[in-house]
Amino acid sequence: MPIAPLSATSLRPAGLAPGMSFETTAELEDLEGPLGQARATEALRLAVSLGGEGYNAYVMGPPGAGKRTFVMRMLGRTALEAPTPSDWCYVNDFADPRRPGRIELAPGRGRQLRADLDRFGAGLRDVLPAAFESRDHRARVHVLEQELEEAREAPVNEVRRRAEARGVALLHGPIGFAFAPVKDGEIVGPDAFHTLPLEVQERLKRDIGELQNQLADVLRAMPDLERRHRERLKEVNGTLTARVADELLHELRRRYADASAVLAHLDAIRADLVERVHELLAAIEGTNEIPSALRKLLADTPFLRRYGANVMADHAERAGAPVVHEDLPSLSNLAGHVEHHAHLGTLVTDFSLVRPGALHRANGGYLVLDARKVLVQPFAWDALKRALRAREIRIDPPERLLGLMGTSTLEPQPIPLQTKVVLLGDRALYQLLSILDPEFPQLFKVEVDFDDELPRSPERDREFARFVATVARREGLPPFERAAVERMLREATRRAGDSTRISADAAAIHDLAREAAHVAQGQGRTAVTAPDVHAGVEAQERRAGRVRDLLDEELRRGTLLVETAGARVGQVNGLSVVTTGRRMFGRPSRITARVRLGRGEVVDIEREVELGGPLHSKGVLILSGFLGGRYCASTPLALGATLVFEQSYGGVEGDSASSAEAYALLSAISGVPLRQSLAVTGSVDQLGNVQAVGGVSEKVEGFFEVCRARGLRGDEGVLVPASNVPHLVLRDEVLAAIEDGQFRVYPVRTLDEGLELLSGVLAGAPDARGAFPPDTFNGRVAARLAELAAAARTFAQGDRDGASGHGHGHGRAR
Structure with a gap:
């Protein structure tokens, strides 16, 4: 049964939940906390409320998820209910001026x-x-x-x-x-x-x-x-x-x-x-x-x-506990330092020149740090761990940590430390610290992990609309109409690469809201409309589209050869994704295959010249297993084949082109031409099943742009894995072309389904003996492989006969 293309209706993502009735976001309440992230909220709440040693938190997640904003707001609310910590002062120790004494006082008395x-x-x-x-x-x-x-x-x-x-x-x-x-x-x-x-x-x-x-x-x-x-x-x-x-x-x-x-x-x-x-x-x-x-x-x-007091922690005007974010967590900015001044050509100091660090300001409250910034500052990471482990703030000059003799300085008495530290970082850094630093898991026991994507649901749709309303109010932007919120939601869904999920990239939503509001204000509108959001999206893509436009121009000029009409043997249009910064776009690539008599090797030219990554090489090797398992279970695979991405001058990674390479290889073996008006994406396993890949929306749109530039005829389209259908979130112009019958998207589950679409020839199923009907695609592949196997046997027999005759002749001559 032929595979039917997907309809535009099935590909169009759902809008806001039907139960949400509002005209503009001015009618909606602010969203307290981050969008979604229930797991992260619960984890941070545990770290804040649970006492005991080591219950500090490491907050990780994708860039732009709003980790810092979420942490600062949550800690700010918690700090208001916490007791205000003590003030700390350093005073002169007249018996030993090198060791200033500490005094603890009630808040404000310092x-x-x-x-x-x-x-x-x-x-x-x-x-x-x-x-x-x-x-x-x-x-x-x-x-x-x-x-x-x-x-x-x-x-x-x-x-x-x-x-x-x-x-x-x-x-x-x-x-x-x-x-x-x-x-x-x-x-x-x-x-x-x-x-x-x-x-x-x-x-x-x-x-x-x-x-x-x-x-x-x-x-x-x-x-x-x-x-x-x-x-x-x-x-x-x-x-x-x-x-x-x-x-x-x-x-x-x-x-x-x-x-x-x-x-x-x-x-x-x-x-x-x-x-x-x-x-x-x-x-x-x-x-x-x-x-x-x-x-x-x-x-x-x-x-x-000498009779004064040096206040290290002052909470005179504070209600609750302090929340401190240190953007430059150097050793001195974290633990404090001792200043010196010149006197009669000598550097001198006293207790009044001791300067507090972030640990002093956050003592009794919360300290928020960027993990990567702490790690790149000399001695800062060790000083932070030492303070948390010893529960005291000790001021040590860097030269002492290096074991060097330096300027005569002070040794202030350490101040007891009671604070929660929250590190902000990424997952890779968390894993490295967990593996390489044995103290890290003991000092940062709470893992606060932000989700990259959030599942769609009526409740999540309501939260998203309230989130847009919150952004508009806090940024002083005009309210967003319901259609504009739906367009924002669609873009968040597109960024997630899944029509059933939305992206947790709060920064991207912020940016799009600002740009859409800018468009609306420029047009004199008092509310942001869906076209304003669409204009903001197009502007973002246009700004990031220099490389995409250059490649499109080369395709139109014919410098990069991609055929979108006719049929060719051993050639298929594969689809790949190019990333520039935080933007992705798809582009078609011509994949070709050549076969000959050989020893069952499928040579990946990309790998041979070290342009192919390990995942791409894995996909090609799987093809050898597929060919041998399907067509040559009882006979040797006497095939020699080469596969290549034509006009590829950079690295190729990923297995998303393995199905396209399989089609090209099977076409080269069988001699059956494939339609060039169709492009292919998807990986393949050894059983011939087509598997899901990433960036499927961008890949479909990339081929669509090439076809549209050359004039749509109505037979163009893309073969995508059936399991990728939920991930398709296509632009309006692609959906319009699909709705008009000018472009098609086919969901395929197996290579056989794809072969039938590409060739117009039945794939064919094996009988009880494993033989394929001769007039089918698979039958032609099997017949050609049998011919190659026979030729290999004949060639091998000829070699043996030739070797034997040569030996007798040699003997007679002797």
């Missing part, structure tokens, strides 16, 4: 602590100099100085009194103390000294020696006096400083009475200030105006910065 400590520093800058300028403090310092002076002068005066009693004067000059004899109230010079009696000279020398020893003892005690004076002065200054600090810190201690870590740090500030104030005073020693000099010193130096 910013408050920073402001309070800044006010404390500002107050200290004003109050401390004023305290040192006070009359009471100056009086106490004056008393200490007088006491020091008296303590210095008393022993010297005692030595002076003893010297005078012995007729010796104690002189105090610029270079120190000296003793000189005195006579009649006058200093005795060296010349006069030598005129004195010898016994007087000897006595004076003894007395001066003793006095020098006594003075030396007195002078040796002077440093002790000054040290005790400095200690007493330091104690006075410290007491004053402590009083000033207590006055300034009193309100802070009351305000942070419930924060033990802050109280401990305030005590540390007080102790450090009391300890360090003498360094400030030493820096301005010798200045007459100590208060003004001290005020200037505090204003011009970073001394007071």
